[in-house]
Amino acid sequence: MNEPNLNLWLIPILPLIxxxxxxxxGKRFSRxxxxxVALCFSGAAFAxxxxxxxxFSSLPTIPHVETVATWLRSGDxxxxxxxxxxxxxxxxxxxxxxVGFLIHIYSVGYMWEEGGYYRFFSYLNLFMFFMxxxxxxxxxxxxxxxxxxxGLASYLLIGFFFTRDSAAAAGKKAFxxxxxxxxxxxxxxxxxxxxxxxxxxxxxxxxxxxxxQQFPVxxxxxxxxxxxxxxxxxxxxxxSAQIPLYVWLPDAMEGPTPVSALIHAATMVTAGVxxxxxxxxxxxxxxxAMMVVAIIGTLTAFFAxxxxxxxxxxxxxxxxxxxxxxxYMFMACGVGAFSAGIFHLMTHAFFKGLLFLAAxxxxxxxxxxxxxxxxxxxxxKIPWTWGTMLIATCAIAGIPGLSGFFSKDEILWRxxxxxxxxxxxxxxxxxxxxxxxxxxxxxMFMTFAGEYRGAAGASHGHEExxxxxxxxxxxxxxxxGVPAPHDPAPHGHGHGGIHESPWVxxxxxxxxxxxxxxxxxxxxxxxxxxxxxxxxxxxxVFRSSTPAVNAExxxxxxxxxxxxxxxxxxxxxxHSTELMFTGIxxxxxxxxxxxxxxxxxxxxxxxDRIADSIHALYTAVANKYWVDEMYATIFVKPLIGISxxxxxxxxxxxxxxxxxxxxxxxxxxxxxxxxxxQSGNLRSYAGWIAIGAACVIAYMVWVGTR
Amino acid sequence: MEEIPVSYYLVLSAILFACGxxxxxxxxxxxxxxxxxxxxxNGVNLSFVAFAARWHNLSGQVFVFFVMVVAAAEAAxxxxxxxxxxxxxxxxxxxxxxxxxx
Numbered sequence: 001m002n003e004p005n006l007n008l009w010l011i012p013i014l015p016l017i018x019x020x021x022x023x024x025x026g027k028r029f030s031r032x033x034x035x036x037v038a039l040c041f042s043g044a045a046f047a048x049x050x051x052x053x054x055x056f057s058s059l060p061t062i063p064h065v066e067t068v069a070t071w072l073r074s075g076d077x078x079x080x081x082x083x084x085x086x087x088x089x090x091x092x093x094x095x096x097x098x099v100g101f102l103i104h105i106y107s108v109g110y111m112w113e114e115g116g117y118y119r120f121f122s123y124l125n126l127f128m129f130f131m132x133x134x135x136x137x138x139x140x141x142x143x144x145x146x147x148x149x150x151g152l153a154s155y156l157l158i159g160f161f162f163t164r165d166s167a168a169a170a171g172k173k174a175f176x177x178x179x180x181x182x183x184x185x186x187x188x189x190x191x192x193x194x195x196x197x198x199x200x201x202x203x204x205x206x207x208x209x210x211x212x213q214q215f216p217v218x219x220x221x222x223x224x225x226x227x228x229x230x231x232x233x234x235x236x237x238x239x240s241a242q243i244p245l246y247v248w249l250p251d252a253m254e255g256p257t258p259v260s261a262l263i264h265a266a267t268m269v270t271a272g273v274x275x276x277x278x279x280x281x282x283x284x285x286x287x288x289a290m291m292v293v294a295i296i297g298t299l300t301a302f303f304a305x306x307x308x309x310x311x312x313x314x315x316x317x318x319x320x321x322x323x324x325x326x327x328y329m330f331m332a333c334g335v336g337a338f339s340a341g342i343f344h345l346m347t348h349a350f351f352k353g354l355l356f357l358a359a360x361x362x363x364x365x366x367x368x369x370x371x372x373x374x375x376x377x378x379x380x381k382i383p384w385t386w387g388t389m390l391i392a393t394c395a396i397a398g399i400p401g402l403s404g405f406f407s408k409d410e411i412l413w414r415x416x417x418x419x420x421x422x423x424x425x426x427x428x429x430x431x432x433x434x435x436x437x438x439x440x441x442x443x444m445f446m447t448f449a450g451e452y453r454g455a456a457g458a459s460h461g462h463e464e465x466x467x468x469x470x471x472x473x474x475x476x477x478x479x480x481g482v483p484a485p486h487d488p489a490p491h492g493h494g495h496g497g498i499h500e501s502p503w504v505x506x507x508x509x510x511x512x513x514x515x516x517x518x519x520x521x522x523x524x525x526x527x528x529x530x531x532x533x534x535x536x537x538x539x540x541v542f543r544s545s546t547p548a549v550n551a552e553x554x555x556x557x558x559x560x561x562x563x564x565x566x567x568x569x570x571x572x573x574x575h576s577t578e579l580m581f582t583g584i585x586x587x588x589x590x591x592x593x594x595x596x597x598x599x600x601x602x603x604x605x606x607x608d609r610i611a612d613s614i615h616a617l618y619t620a621v622a623n624k625y626w627v628d629e630m631y632a633t634i635f636v637k638p639l640i641g642i643s644x645x646x647x648x649x650x651x652x653x654x655x656x657x658x659x660x661x662x663x664x665x666x667x668x669x670x671x672x673x674x675x676x677x678q679s680g681n682l683r684s685y686a687g688w689i690a691i692g693a694a695c696v697i698a699y700m701v702w703v704g705t706r
Numbered sequence: 707m708e709e710i711p712v713s714y715y716l717v718l719s720a721i722l723f724a725c726g727x728x729x730x731x732x733x734x735x736x737x738x739x740x741x742x743x744x745x746x747x748n749g750v751n752l753s754f755v756a757f758a759a760r761w762h763n764l765s766g767q768v769f770v771f772f773v774m775v776v777a778a779a780e781a782a783x784x785x786x787x788x789x790x791x792x793x794x795x796x797x798x799x800x801x802x803x804x805x806x807x808x
Contacts, residue, residue: 452745683731690727 008083013162014045015128024117035108038121042104046097084138092135095349099266102508107258109504124700127153140199150268151178158331170251177248179239188231205281229289240272243300253315257360266349273329277338294334301327305435310622335421337414339538347403350519351395354512358389361501371448379448381498388513395516397437398589403520408662437592527578715756722749736798
């Protein structure tokens with residue numbers, strides 16, 4: 001045993017210490033000290049993670065598991081506090097600590113004017129702790145702790161401005177919707193305990209892999225693995241905001257913007273993708289579960305993208321975009337291209353984190369306004385924000401050379417070519433890519449191009465005001481007087497002073513912009529002259545212990561040994577086909593860009609006319625297909641009704657309160673009667689004693705003579 | 707000579723005890739109540755010695771001596787209390803000396 005001790009436990013613990021210091025003592029600290037503590041500990045976690053990653057290649061065994069202590073033990077079943085490091089968790093570790101640290105820096109500037117500064121950073125560090133526990137856990141139960149913990153941190157941060165009812169409600173919504181998903185996850189854990197007697201990743205996966213008779217590929221009928229896979233997917237749907245549980249994520253935009261960037265774009269919402277990828281051994285033996293994952297992912301990608309087109313709140317657009325991109329990741333996982341899903345997860349963390357931070361910078365610049373219809377022409381005033389956001393937009397739209405291009409292209413190609421995939425997934429994916437490009441450039445044009453349309457601006461053209469969405473338009477006289485709801489602490493730029501954000505906010509933007517450009521270069525596919533290092537790096541994680549599926553891959557053109565995988569694709573479809581597909585998706589992206597330019601820059605009155613001509617469809621999309629209202633009617637209202645009538649009035653008030661109150665009243669009445677025995681008259685006591693003794697004697701005589 | 711069965715003694719003992727209990731419950735004069743207690747004690751004593759004679763075991767007889775000693779001590783203390791009560795209250799009716807009752 002010459003396993004090096006990397007002290008993996010330090011990585012999650014460091015942010016926890018920061019959270020504890022800021023949470024317990026932060027009230028007395030100045031803002032500078034709070035920021036220093038938060039940055040110190042999240043930075044230390046990043047440094048520690050870097051150090052671990054640098055030693056990763058020299059580890060003798062992968063996954064490298066470090067056990068800190070035994071947590072619980074019951075018979076043969078035991079769970080320990082242990083952390084595992086393999087290629088997958090290395091990627092997640094770098095994304096979480098790296099992007100997390102950048103967003104911490106950004107938050108120092110963004111949250112400077114807000115109340116509850118220490119509270120914010122305490123929660124943010126707490127989130128880092130749970131997220132790192134989630135990605136480093138070596139068993140499902142510890143992962144579940146992290147999973148629940150990030151949910152808690154998410155709830156706390158969404159409801160950060162808790163004096164606003166909408167924020168508090170959004171926090172509760174996120175928490176409750178996530179509970180539905182967690183319920184599925186939990187049952188999957190129970191099933192695993194029942195069938196594998198363990199929750200360790202290595203034990204579960206090796207048990208599945210070594211018993212092909214007991215756990216065959218369930219292609220014919222659904223079995224245990226399908227059930228576990230589907231239940232895990234329910235959990236992933238909740239956490240990663242997939243249909244039908246995606247409704248919480250758009251509302252989660254009530255939280256501060258850095259939170260949206262960190263939790264609801266870069267890290268937490270990708271936990272579901274991570275979990276599905278982590279459980280790939282289970283999914284690979286449950287083709288119907290894979291199919292469900294792929295279909296849910298594809299539908300979500302498409303569905304959310306359509307909603308994103310008609311949103312006017314800058315953060316809501318990004319929120320639906322996030323849901324849509326997460327759909328891509330699930331589509332990738334569902335067709336079996338796990339490494340492509342993780343690749344997109346990573347690049348998405350860069351560019352979507354950047355998009356949110358830049359949107360935060362825009363909101364900061366215009367004094368808390370989030371409605372894009374009141375922006376415009378900002379590119380001259382906030383050039384750094386504009387530049388970085390443009391890079392991120394190009395990345396998400398799949399402009400060649402940027403990170404999103406490689407990862408999205410990888411997913412689309414695999415969706416077409418992999419055995420679980422098919423042309424349908426590819427077509428929907430390309431259409432979604434077109435819509436993604438369209439709504440993102442629409443956002444860019446509305447925000448940065450043209451004339452400033454804000455109420456505070458000096459030159460606001462009235463005719464451009466209701467540029468979009470007539471039924472949502474409000475007259476600007478009333479708008480001018482109403483303070484922006486987002487801005488609880490007005491800091492002086494409510495009257496026209498649009499200004500660039502401080503360097504502490506711009507620096508993370510620039511770093512993330514660089515990452516958004518180069519982040520994809522680790523996974524340049526063979527067809528474009530690269531050799532997909534990323535895929536090969538993750539290869540050992542995703543191709544181990546699945547001989548049956550590998551065999552299936554081999555039949556369809558892929559070979560079993562991991563080192564030959566990329567070459568193994570060639571026989572089926574050559575580079576030319578792949579290049580053609582790449583060309584088509586790039587064309588889709590450019591078409592989206594062109595259309596957005598046409599509608600929102602060249603001919604700004606066109607969108608209204610289009611919206612009018614397809615009024616019904618437009619209204620449906622702008623109202624998010626009334627999904628929230630539908631859920632309220634189908635689930636929430638009946639639930640409240642049943643709870644009120646049956647559980648509250650019926651069970652609680654009648655049965656439970658009735659039993660307790662009736663018992664108490666009965667006891668009082670009985671004691672009222674019995675009280676009279678206690679007269680204080682000694683002879684009556686003696687009489688009772690005598691009667692009692694007589695009864696005892698009579699009983700004994702009766703027993704003795706029977 | 708025919709031996710008297712132990713049950714006779716026990717029945718007599720029970721009758722004595724029952725007389726004592728009855729007297730304790732229905733009498734109002736403290737001295738009568740006191741005598742009823744003595745009657746109960748002696749009823750028990752009788753059964754002790756009856757069993758002792760029946761089983762040829764001295765413990766019962768020894769127990770009776772203890773009971774008699776305790777009864778004598780109790781009589782001394784009890785009568786002293788009764789005299790003290792009579793001096794202060796000028797009555798021996800227990801219904802009029804129930805001050806300890808709530």
